[in-house]
Amino acid sequence: MKNLIEEANLLDVLGFTIPLPSHLQSRLNEDILTQEFRRKHYLLRPGEICKRLYFVCSGFIRAYFIDQNGKECTTWFVGKGDLVISANSFFNQQPSYEYIQVLKNCKLQSLTWHQINALYAEFHEGNLLGRIFIQKYFINSEERSMFLRIQQPEERYDRVMSAHPDLNLQTTQTNIASYLALSRETLSRIRRKKISKV
Structure with missing residues (x-):
């Protein structure tokens, strides 16, 4: 079950x-x-x-x-x-x-x-x-392209964590930073800021 x-x-x-x-x-x-x-x-x-x-x-x-x-x-x-x-x-x-x-x-x-x-x-x-399913694929592809160009780093981080809440447990911070088009240092700063607000 x-x-x-x-x-x-x-x-x-x-x-x-x-x-x-x-x-x-x-x-x-x-x-x-x-x-x-x-x-x-x-x-x-x-x-x-x-x-x-x-x-x-x-x-x-x-x-x-x-x-x-x-x-x-x-x-x-x-x-x-x-x-x-x-x-x-x-x-x-x-x-x-x-x-x-x-x-x-x-x-x-x-x-x-x-x-x-x-x-x-x-x-x-x-x-x-x-x-x-092809329509869904292209919509997702376009949304990713736009969010990388338009959204600020913290917005990008929030968006990917909303889509994959356990992402930090699934992969490395290097891979996450790469996906978000951020440096490891920028990602670390964002994460520290988010944790401090909890």
Whole structure:
């Protein structure tokens, strides 16, 4: 019973998004692959092609790239109930420029690029689900781009901590600072200020 409460399920999320006919549910049950990965495992590395779209049942994941100075630049964090994908690599089936790394032991469910395109071709509901999730992905991407450009450092910190309340327990301060486009020192000052107000 504990695992049912602590884990998300891709089929449940899809069914909550739109009603799924029984024949599509059966097909998804056949296609969905469930796997477990340990902390520090890489789902993707630069030069590899992202061949699967993952759904996080449990655990925590980040994506990052290495800049021209050799510095890790974290681009996103995802946890339970989120999708994991390197969009450019997956949709174009071309080599990735980023790493996707497991930060906390994960249980993931996934579909391949070929399976998803078959679902688009064979099921009207497959197309609708694809459109809904792609729209959500682009909205989230645009929001992140805007908050990095417009919001002040403390606002950025508050926003990411609201989205991931346990982030300090899931990853390093270096990764959090990188995601927020801040120095470690600036992040430390913000955290001290927040703690002093508690």
